[in-house]
Amino acid sequence: EVQLVESGGSLARPGGSLTLSCAASGFTFSDPFSDAWMGWVRQAPGKGLEWVGRIKSKRGGGTTDYAASVKGRFTISRDDSENTVYLRMSSLRAEDSAVYFCAHIRLVEWFLESWGQGILVTVSS
């Protein structure tokens, strides 16, 4: 069973930067993390879910794409040797305050099969 644990959340200043990490475990030899597509989703307090972006496996091209609300400010990367995916957030705004979830994208079936517990990011002066 895939398990995801986010870390790195905290208080950030408007205009500042923060990097979240998502450590993955439970992948197998036949289904390695290196083949996984990973996504980030956020949820502002009391609000619904918002797609942030995703990163494909290197075999899938390794490309990333982002929601319009974060494009150009957020960057997703991965370190397959550490089974970790990152979300680098810069030029932070108050409206970026949210719980951030990382998720494992199930290929072919195309849904978010496993989720981390979420990490809170607060952007405030």
Next chain:
Amino acid sequence: EIVLTQSPGTLSLSPGARAALSCRASQTVRSNYLAWYQQKPGQAPRPLIYGTSIRASGIPDRFSGSGSGTDFTLTIARLEPEDSGVYFCQYYGVSPSFGQGTKLEIK
């Protein structure tokens, strides 16, 4: 971007009743890209249905999904108190999106 609109916003039903949650897309979506999630307070979302009608691992058969084109429905039969929560539909495509959620209360 495909916009998903869920209705109703809140649904209050009694144990044993049947719930029907609607998810309407702003344009036709491929059925294999439509999923449903349940979220309880303080928890991460849990996948219920993917590919419009396929139950995720461990989901009881009281949960079923249907629909096509722009109209999709999550049906929960024989409601139990533990079914309370917020339900989101999601389209996984070129630009993934979520519906705004339906809050289900079991009283």
